[in-house]
Amino acid sequence: MVRENIGQPVGGADYGISATEPDWSREAPDRFWDPARKLLKSIRRYQAAHGVAGRMLRPVFVLQHRFWSVVTGADIPLNCKIGGGLVLPHPNGVVIHPDAEIGPNCLFFQQVTIGAADALPKIGGHVDIGAGAKVIGGVDIGNHAVIGANAVVNCDVPENRVAVGVPARVL
Secondary structure (H helix, E strand, O other): OOOOOOOOOOOOOOOOOOOOOOOHHHOOOOOOOOHHHHHHHHHHHHHHOOHHHHHHHHHHHHHHHHHHHHHHOOEOOOOOEEOOOOEOOOOOOOEEOOOOEEOOOOEEOOOOEEOOOOOOOEEOOOOEEOOOOEEOOOOEEOOOOEEOOOOEEOOOEOOOOEEEOOOOEEO
C-alpha cells in the first residue's frame, strides 16, 4: 500500500474512503474469475434471502459459499457481521469469527485472523490489516487504523493510528 502524501495521517482519514458509508463497488466482481469477491457475493446473497423465495434459494447460496470458500481457502461464515466494501486481495487463509464485527470499507490481506473463542473484536471502518496479522480478544480497532503485517493485536487501537509488532504496540 503506497501512501503518497507523507505529511498526512497514515490511517487514511484524508484519502477519501469513508469509515461509515460502505462503497459497494469495492465488492462487485469485475470479471468471471474473481474468487474473493464471489465469496463475499455468496455471503451477501445468503444474508439478504428472506421470505419463501429466499428460503428456497438459500441452499444454492450455501453451496456457492462452500465452493468459493474451498477455492479461496478462507473461513468466513455465512452469518458474520461484515460492513460493505470489504476487500480481500489475497483471501487465502483469512479467518473471521462469526460474531466479530467488521466496519465498512476494510482491507484484509492473506492469513488474517479476526477473533478468538473467548472475546470478540470490533473493527471500525476503513481499517487496513496486513498479511498474517491476528486481532484477538475483545479489542476495539478505531476507524482508519492500520495493522501491520504479522502483528498480534491484543489491545485497543485508536482512530488513525498504526499498530505493529508482537504483541502489537500503537505508534
